[in-house]
Amino acid sequence: MNEPIPMSLSLPTQTYDGIDEGVADDENSTNLSTIWGRLLSIDTLFSSIDLIDKEYSLGRGKTCTIVFDSSEVQTSKYFLAYSSQHFKITRDSVNNFTYVVDLSSNGTYINGEKLGKNKQQILENNAEIALASKAHRVYIYIDSNASADVSIPAVIRDKYIVSREIGRGTYGEVRLCFNRDTCDRFAMKIITKKHFTTFCPQADAFNQNIKNECSILQGLCHPCIIRIHEVFDTPDTLNIILELVDGGELFNRVVAHGQFDEATSKFLFRQMCIGVKYLHDRSVTHRDLKPENILLTSPSTNETLIKITDFGLSKLINETSLMKTFCGTPNYLAPEVLANRGTGSYTNKVDVWSLGVILYICLGKKNSQQMKYDVFIYSGCQNCPTACNLDLIL
Numbered sequence: 034m035n036e037p038i039p040m041s042l043s044l045p046t047q048t049y050d051g052i053d054e055g056v057a058d059d060e061n062s063t064n065l066s067t068i069w070g071r072l073l074s075i076d077t078l079f080s081s082i083d084l085i086d087k088e089y090s091l092g093r094g095k096t097c098t099i100v101f102d103s104s105e106v107q108t109s110k111y112f113l114a115y116s117s118q119h120f121k122i123t124r125d126s127v128n129n130f131t132y133v134v135d136l137s138s139n140g141t142y143i144n145g146e147k148l149g150k151n152k153q154q155i156l157e158n159n160a161e162i163a164l165a166s167k168a169h170r171v172y173i174y175i176d177s178n179a180s181a182d183v184s185i186p187a188v189i190r191d192k193y194i195v196s197r198e199i200g201r202g203t204y205g206e207v208r209l210c211f212n213r214d215t216c217d218r219f220a221m222k223i224i225t226k227k228h229f230t231t232f233c234p235q236a237d238a239f240n241q242n243i244k245n246e247c248s249i250l251q252g253l254c255h256p257c258i259i260r261i262h263e264v265f266d267t268p269d270t271l272n273i274i275l276e277l278v279d280g281g282e283l284f285n286r287v288v289a290h291g292q293f294d295e296a297t298s299k300f301l302f303r304q305m306c307i308g309v310k311y312l313h314d315r316s317v318t319h320r321d322l323k324p325e326n327i328l329l330t331s332p333s334t335n336e337t338l339i340k341i342t343d344f345g346l347s348k349l350i351n352e353t354s355l356m357k358t359f360c361g362t363p364n365y366l367a368p369e370v371l372a373n374r375g376t377g378s379y380t381n382k383v384d385v386w387s388l389g390v391i392l393y394i395c396l397g398k399k400n401s402q403q404m405k406y407d408v409f410i411y412s413g414c415q416n417c418p419t420a421c422n423l424d425l426i427l
Contacts, residue, residue: 072172078105081216092119114139114165131156139165222273257308259342280329292397304339322387
């Protein structure tokens with residue numbers, strides 16, 4: 034199957050270009066010692082801002098220090114909801130405090146809480162600023178005088194500004210981070226090794242799984258596969274710099290909507306099949322496909338590009354090898370894996386079964402909790418096709 038991704042699926046991801054095009058020469062660059070804070074953009078329509086002056090006003094009005102009038106910002110559905118002066122930031126250089134004042138009619142939100150017109154509060158390091166709606170997150174405030182997070186290795190802090198937590202999984206947390214030179218946004222998965230060193234065999238298996246994830250991802254390049262940009266392996270943690278995807282998990286989207294119509298389900302499912310076909314053509318089996326591992330690139334529409342992620346349970350195989358490791362999420366495992374509790378042999382066809390379960394959920398038939406250990410899964414042992422060909426689906 035050599036069919037290219039349709040144009041409607043070839044959507045841009047992470048197109049934010051940073052503060053400037055490139056890094057300025059030393060003689061023209063701002064003295065970093067004069068920058069007391071930064072507003073780092075978490076919305077691709079906005080630019081990041083170095084804070085040098087004592088006071089800044091932001092809004093649509095021409096008298097503002099920062100005017101929301103770029104052609105990109107004007108495409109936002111919230112544009113008309115921005116006030117002439119939406120909010121103001123001031124710096125108390127004596128006490129090293131930063132204050133934010135809401136001047137808007139439609140609201141300025143700090144960490145999801147509406148401030149209120151003409152009300153003021155201290156703006157703390159890593160505070161999230163949303164405009165007109167708490168869902169419309171625009172900036173992360175970084176205080177240049179804040180103490181460095183020593184839990185983050187220095188080699189990472191030198192290259193990235195590590196911000197707030199944006200997710201948490203079985204093996205650790207995921208934090209938002211920004212490249213110091215370009216302000217490009219990434220997600221950093223932090224896996225703490227100490228949780229897996231109590232028993233040596235388990236620790237070795239865990240570390241091998243993570244190494245698999247890194248080696249696999251670094252060798253992949255496809256619109257429907259999450260990109261890995263860099264890996265920092267330290268004695269205490271493994272830190273993976275990943276492409277940042279804004280739309281959240283497919284699981285949460287299905288829960289919010291109850292179900293998708295057939296057209297939307299087909300649109301998303303076809304991308305999953307294309308992505309999995311790409312993996313299988315490269316002798317990669319995911320082995321843990323589920324709605325939580327399908328990310329959506331747009332938070333505002335269901336007809337969006339998907340990204341397959343979380344290859345912690347993947348394993349490179351050649352055409353003649355069989356996988357015997359019992360892993361993955363039970364709700365989505367193929368019946369032949371469940372029936373033998375991983376002791377039998379199975380191939381990359383297990384991903385095709387998981388895809389079918391995901392489609393079943395997208396159509397609103399059952400959610401994953403209702404499906405837990407359901408006879409629906411086991412009964413598939415009797416009727417599963419002997420050959421699973423993704424070309425037939427695509």
